Amino acid sequence: MAILLGIVCLYSLSFNIITYNVEKKAKEFAKGDEAKEKAYLDSMATEKVYPLLGLTYQQVKSKEINLGLDLKGGMNVTMEISLAELTKSLAGNTSDENFNKALSNAQTQMNAGGKDFIALFVSEYEKLVPNGKLADFFANQDNVQQLKATASNSEVKSYLSKEANSAIDRSFIILRSRIDGFGVVSPNMQKQEGSNRIFIEMPGIQDKERVRKLLQGSAELQFWQVYQSQEVYPVLENINKTLALTVKDTVATKATADTTAAKGGKLAGLTKGASSTAATKDTSATALAAEAQKTNPLFAVLVPPVYQGENGQPQLMPGAVVGSALQKDTAKVNAMLARPEIKSLVPTTMKFMWGLKPRTGTKAFELYAIKSTSLDGRPDLSGDAVANARDGYDQNNNPDVTMFMTSEGASKWKKMTAEAAADPNNKKAIAIVLDNTVYSAPTVQNEIPNGVSSITGSFTKEDTKDLANVLKAGKLPAPAKIVSDFVVGPSLGQQAIDSGLLSFVLAFVVILAFMAFYYNKAGWVANIALLINVFFIMGVLAAFGAVLTLPGIAGIVLTIGLSVDANILIFERVREELALGKSTNLAIREGFKHAMSSILDSNITVFILGVILFVFGSGPVQGFATTLCVGIVTSLFAAVLISRLIFESMMDKKANITFDNNITRGAFKNLAFNFVGRRKLYYIISAVIIVAGTAMYFKNDGLHLGVDFKGGRTYMVKFDKQLNTEEVAKTLSENFEGEEALVKTIGTDNSLKITTPYHITDQAPDADKVVETALRKGLDGLGAKYTIESSQKVTPTIASDIITSAVYAVLFSCLVMFIYILVRFKKWQYGLGAVIALFHDVLLAFHSTLF
Numbered sequence: 091m092a093i094l095l096g097i098v099c100l101y102s103l104s105f106n107i108i109t110y111n112v113e114k115k116a117k118e119f120a121k122g123d124e125a126k127e128k129a130y131l132d133s134m135a136t137e138k139v140y141p142l143l144g145l146t147y148q149q150v151k152s153k154e155i156n157l158g159l160d161l162k163g164g165m166n167v168t169m170e171i172s173l174a175e176l177t178k179s180l181a182g183n184t185s186d187e188n189f190n191k192a193l194s195n196a197q198t199q200m201n202a203g204g205k206d207f208i209a210l211f212v213s214e215y216e217k218l219v220p221n222g223k224l225a226d227f228f229a230n231q232d233n234v235q236q237l238k239a240t241a242s243n244s245e246v247k248s249y250l251s252k253e254a255n256s257a258i259d260r261s262f263i264i265l266r267s268r269i270d271g272f273g274v275v276s277p278n279m280q281k282q283e284g285s286n287r288i289f290i291e292m293p294g295i296q297d298k299e300r301v302r303k304l305l306q307g308s309a310e311l312q313f314w315q316v317y318q319s320q321e322v323y324p325v326l327e328n329i330n331k332t333l334a335l336t337v338k339d340t341v342a343t344k345a346t347a348d349t350t351a352a353k354g355g356k357l358a359g360l361t362k363g364a365s366s367t368a369a370t371k372d373t374s375a376t377a378l379a380a381e382a383q384k385t386n387p388l389f390a391v392l393v394p395p396v397y398q399g400e401n402g403q404p405q406l407m408p409g410a411v412v413g414s415a416l417q418k419d420t421a422k423v424n425a426m427l428a429r430p431e432i433k434s435l436v437p438t439t440m441k442f443m444w445g446l447k448p449r450t451g452t453k454a455f456e457l458y459a460i461k462s463t464s465l466d467g468r469p470d471l472s473g474d475a476v477a478n479a480r481d482g483y484d485q486n487n488n489p490d491v492t493m494f495m496t497s498e499g500a501s502k503w504k505k506m507t508a509e510a511a512a513d514p515n516n517k518k519a520i521a522i523v524l525d526n527t528v529y530s531a532p533t534v535q536n537e538i539p540n541g542v543s544s545i546t547g548s549f550t551k552e553d554t555k556d557l558a559n560v561l562k563a564g565k566l567p568a569p570a571k572i573v574s575d576f577v578v579g580p581s582l583g584q585q586a587i588d589s590g591l592l593s594f595v596l597a598f599v600v601i602l603a604f605m606a607f608y609y610n611k612a613g614w615v616a617n618i619a620l621l622i623n624v625f626f627i628m629g630v631l632a633a634f635g636a637v638l639t640l641p642g643i644a645g646i647v648l649t650i651g652l653s654v655d656a657n658i659l660i661f662e663r664v665r666e667e668l669a670l671g672k673s674t675n676l677a678i679r680e681g682f683k684h685a686m687s688s689i690l691d692s693n694i695t696v697f698i699l700g701v702i703l704f705v706f707g708s709g710p711v712q713g714f715a716t717t718l719c720v721g722i723v724t725s726l727f728a729a730v731l732i733s734r735l736i737f738e739s740m741m742d743k744k745a746n747i748t749f750d751n752n753i754t755r756g757a758f759k760n761l762a763f764n765f766v767g768r769r770k771l772y773y774i775i776s777a778v779i780i781v782a783g784t785a786m787y788f789k790n791d792g793l794h795l796g797v798d799f800k801g802g803r804t805y806m807v808k809f810d811k812q813l814n815t816e817e818v819a820k821t822l823s824e825n826f827e828g829e830e831a832l833v834k835t836i837g838t839d840n841s842l843k844i845t846t847p848y849h850i851t852d853q854a855p856d857a858d859k860v861v862e863t864a865l866r867k868g869l870d871g872l873g874a875k876y877t878i879e880s881s882q883k884v885t886p887t888i889a890s891d892i893i894t895s896a897v898y899a900v901l902f903s904c905l906v907m908f909i910y911i912l913v914r915f916k917k918w919q920y921g922l923g924a925v926i927a928l929f930h931d932v933l934l935a936f937h938s939t940l941f
Contacts, residue, residue: 092727092731092732092735095626095629095727096622096625096626096629098629098630098633099625099626099628099629099630099632099633100629101633102153102155102629102630102632102633103155103625103628103629103632104140105140105150105151105153105154105155105632106154106155106632108139108140108150109147109150109151109154111139112131112134112139112147112150113131115130116130116131116134131147134146134147135147135148136148153632153635154632155628155631155632155636155638156278156293156635156636156637156638157293157637157638157639158291158293158637158638158639158640158642158713160578160639160640160641161590161638161639161640162293162294162578163293163294163578164291164292164293164294164295164577164578165291165292165295165298165301165575165576165577165578166289166290166291166292166575166576167289167290167292167301167302167305167572167574167575167576168282168287168288168289168290168572168573168574168575169261169265169287169288169289169290169305169306169570169571169572169573170286170287170570170571170572170573171257171258171261171286171287171288171568171569171570172286172568172569172570172571173207173208173254173257173286173568174193174196174197174207174211175568175569176253176254176257176567176568177193177207177208177211177250177254178190178193179568180228180250180253181227181228182227182230184227186227188215188218188219188222189215189227191214191218192211192214192215192217192218193211193214195210195214196210196211196213196214199214201886201890205285207254207286208247208250208251208254209247211250212224212243212246212247212250215243216243222243223243224243224246224247225237225238225239225240225241225242225243225245225246226239228246228249228250229241233249236249236252237249254286256567257567257568258281258286258288259281260567261288261567261568261570262279262281262288265279265288265290265305265570266279269290269292269304269305277290277291277292277293278290278291278637279291285891287573288570290305291637298575298577298858298881299859300552300556302572302575302858303556304556304559305570305572306569306570306571306572310472310473310524310525310526311472311473311476311522311523311524312469312471312472312473312522312523312524313469313470313471313472313475313503313506313520313521313522313523314460314461314462314469314470314520314521314523315460315461315463315470315506315509315510315518315520315521316410316458316459316460316461316518316519316520316521316531317410317412317440317459317460317461318408318409318410318516318518319394319395319406319407319408319409319410319411319412320406320408321459322412322440322459323394323406323412325435325436325437325440325459326388326389326392326394326412326413328435329388329426329427329432329435329436330386330387330388330389332431332432332435333387333388333426333432334384334385334386334387336387387426388423388426391415391416391419391422391423392413392414392415392419392423392457393413393414393415393454394406394412394413395407395409395411395412395413395414409519409533410458410459410518410519410521410531410533411456411457411458411531412442412457412458412459413456413457414449414454414455414456414457415454415455415457416453416454416455417448417453417454417455420444420455423457427442438462439461439462439463440459440460440461440462441459441460441462442457442458442459442460443457443458443460443521443523443526443527443528444456444457444458444527444528445457445458445527445528445529445531446527446528446529446547447547447548447549449548450548456528458521458528458531460521460523469523470502470506471499471502471503471506474496474499475495475496475498475499475500475502475503476493476494476495476496476499477494477495477496477499478493478494479491479492479493479494479557479558480492480494480558481551481554481555481557481558482554484544484546488546488549489549489550489551489553489554490544490545490546490549490554491544491545491549491554491557491558492542492543492544493542493543493544493545494541494542495541495542495543496541497541499541500539500540500541503538503541503543504537504538504539504541506520507520507534507536507537507538507543508537510533510534511534511535511536511537517533517534517535518533518534519531519532519533519534520532520534522545524557529545529547529557530545530546530547532546545557572883573885574882574883574884574885575881575882575883576880576881576882576883577880577881577882578879578880590640590643591643593643593647594643594646594647597647597650598620598624598650601620601650601651601654602617602620605617605620605654605657607751607754608750608754608757609661609749609750609754610748610749610750610751610754611746611747611748611749612661612664612747612748612749615733615736615737615740616654616657616661616729616733618732618733618736619653619657619728619729619732619733619736620650620653620654620657620728622728622732623649623650623653623721623724623725623727623728623729623732624646624650626724626727626728627646627649627717627720627721627724627725630720630724631716631717631720634716634720636713636716636717636720637713638713638717639713639714641711641713641714642713642714642716642717643717644714645713645714645715645716645717645718645721646717646721648718648721649717649718649720649721649722649724649725650721650725652692652693652696652721652722652725653721653725653728653729655692656685656689656692656693656725656726656729656730657729657733659685659688659689660681660682660685660689660729660733661681661749662685663680663681663682663684663685664677664678664680664681664749665677665681665749665750666681667680667681668749674741674747675741678737678741678747682730682734686730689726689729689730690726691914693722693725693726694910695907695910696718696722697719697722697723698906698907698910699903699906700715700718700719700722701715701719702899702902702903702906703715703718703899704716704719706895706896706898706899706902707895707899776930776934779934780933780934783936799892799893800847800886801847801850801851801884801885801886802845802846802847802848802850802883802884803845803846803847803848803850803861803881803882803883803884804843804844804845804881804882805843805844805845805865805878805880805881805882806836806841806842806843806844806878806879806880806881807841807842807843807844807869807876807877807878807879808840808841808842808876808877808879809840809841809842809872809874809875809876810840810874810875810876811840811874812839812840813840813842813872813874815833815834815835815842816833817872818831818833818842818844818872819831819832819833821868821871821872822844822846822865822868822869824868825864825865825867825868826846826848826861826864826868827848827864829846829847829848830846830847831844831845831846831848831868832844832845832846833845841879844865846861846865848861848864849861850883850885850886851885851886858883862881865878900932904925904928904929907921907924907925907928908921908922908924908925909921911924
């Protein structure tokens with residue numbers, strides 16, 4: 091068995107050796123040029139680098155032991171599928187007040203740590219409407235086979251649960267397709283059972299904005315007709331006038347308006363009001379801007395598309411663009427258009443959408459007016475019509491996406507494009523919209539009969555690759571939001587590797603030296619078994635395809651300690667047998683026999699705790715639990731079997747086996763501590779620590795919980811010089827609108843850990859960017875160069891789940907330990923004593939941290 095395990099481990103680790111050699115050659119070839127190194131490795135992807143097995147570099151790379159984000163750098167996210175949105179969608183987006191209140195209440199309970207959203211929703215609805223029938227909302231012609239109109243609420247609950255599970259499964263598949271298309275090497279995806287969350291780990295990925303956009307987009311592709319600028323301008327002008335009436339300074343407004351009209355009409359006035367603010371460089375610029383905001387509230391931030399006509403007067407530019415605004419002003423425009431008195435001015439068939447990117451060479455985003463021609467408000471054509479998509483280049487060598495439509499989609503597309511191109515003097519545009527953002531709005535020149543067309547725009551190659559990837563993967567059945575993310579820069583990952591290896595090597599060397607010194611020749615036997623144990627651990631992890639993380643290395647170090655502990659138990663029993671005058675051979679056999687029960691007890695209990703950690707934990711905790719459990723099994727195997735085989739071999743050769751030396755022979759022999767006799771003293775010490783810790787708890791206004799337990803964002807920032815943490819915290823708090831900024835030195839003096847709850851409950855898509863912008867603004871004012879090496883976000887929803895899981899893990903561990911001791915020793919008092927001692931130790935450690 092040992093030989094077979096050794097062969098398996100050697101096979102599994104051989105892939106790491108092969109990839110190391112290939113990558114070493116790539117570094118030598120590139121000489122520090124990352125682009126050259128990547129090109130070299132790309133060229134080796136299909137080359138056979140493992141001749142013995144006929145495997146290519148790409149195949150070998152996929153089989154090596156993977157490094158986690160904390161060692162390699164990259165990004166992990168936890169996606170939450172919005173079951174509230176799914177439920178509302180299944181109910182036809184009903185406006186029923188009680189229905190929507192039940193959804194809101196259920197979501198609030200989920201955020202506080204609830205588990206089953208569907209059960210919470212049904213329960214809340216029944217509280218609000220005791221005799222209400224949920225089937226009235228969900229039963230329809232499309233699902234008549236699954237849900238009858240007479241179905242009870244429990245049957246509706248069962249139906250919704252099945253739909254929710256199906257949505258999560260489909261979301262998993264779609265997200266997997268998107269990530270595969272993104273080109274992530276060895277991604278790790280896991281559905282978190284019993285929840286509506288999906289954990290995704292992407293080693294080596296640093297472009298977090300691109301990843302967020304890729305994963306959170308629901309991929310709701312739509313094709314709409316659009317209004318022309320001349321059709322929309324009267325509506326915008328009416329909106330502008332209505333907004334102007336709300337300005338208190340009506341006299342100034344009227345005077346400016348009269349002056350504007352006298353100088354060349356409405357368009358002339360709005361261009362002066364909107365653009366002179368930016369163009370004028372004299373000292374009255376601020377006054378002009380304020381005046382423009384009074385006169386033209388909308389046109390001061392949204393500039394219509396105009397050009398200078400032959401008569402020298404501004405004219406509306408024909409086309410689909412109805413206005414443009416700077417990125418910082420788009421939110422102002424949205425707020426204006428969302429006002430109730432403004433909504434009534436906009437035709438029901440018109441809705442406004444922004445373009446994907448700013449106009450080339452500017453920071454201005456273009457606004458489009460989408461035309462809805464159907465009674466139900468649905469688009470003329472949806473993403474279901476797209477059968478396939480491929481990124482490439484157009485005839486001008488600009489990146490584009492080519493769409494291939496289904497036969498039904500091609501027929502509708504033909505009709506739609508024919509109508510748009512019907513008038514040769516007024517060809518119209520069609521807006522291609524993804525997730526309510528206009529990706530492109532090309533003017534249709536001719537009818538497109540074959541269902542093959544292109545999406546073009548100011549795209550990069552990455553943009554078109556991601557767009558084609560999303561279109562191929564399809565639409566998510568429900569919105570997916572990132573509720574937790576963790577980004578580690580490559581430099582911090584390398585630092586973690588160096589520090590992790592250093593701690594591992596130091597611990598290993600110290601243990602080897604101690605065993606050789608204290609137990610003499612027997613110590614060297616233990617060291618050989620220990621080396622074999624480490625080989626087994628790494629080989630088994632590689633065979634299982636496990637991911638090695640920094641906590642995983644900690645788990646390996648701990649199992650080394652357990653392995654040595656098993657050898658020490660055996661060797662001490664052998665020494666006792668030798669002290670009784672038994673022969674070396676007999677003493678070794680008796681030592682192994684009598685130590686076995688203690689070794690099994692210690693290893694089994696720790697293994698059980700490792701399993702509990704794996705079940706209740708996630709991410710790094712699971713990495714630690716995995717290596718711990720694997721290490722326990724291999725260390726038990728190595729300490730009990732391998733060391734025994736070596737001793738048997740030495741005994742067969744009549745070798746002289748020693749378990750001590752002149753220095754260690756009598757060490758600790760007569761050492762004794764009367765713990766029970768001095769119990770009152772220890773009671774007093776424990777009581778003092780606990781009481782003092784309780785006092786400190788109230789003095790410090792409770793615990794300063796980490797971001798894992800209360801939600802927030804954490805950034806690891808490295809500066810080029812040492813800074814005062816209090817000054818940094820004060821500066822950042824001002825930029826975070828008074829929100830707390832907790833700043834601590836970590837590692838070196840010039841590395842700071844910055845934690846803040848600023849905007850953590852904000853669900854807006856740009857909330858992460860807002861926080862990072864505020865952070866960088868504050869850091870820029872510190873007068874030091876800096877690098878953000880990692881970032882982490884944990885929403886309150888995730889934080890509450892972590893607390894709940896932690897409490898359950900501790901309580902369940904205590905219960906399991908009690909049961910094990912009861913079964914093992916047949917005394918419930920022993921189990922109770924162990925659990926009380928455990929609570930005492932945890933309480934003592936908890937209060938010690940408060941000082």
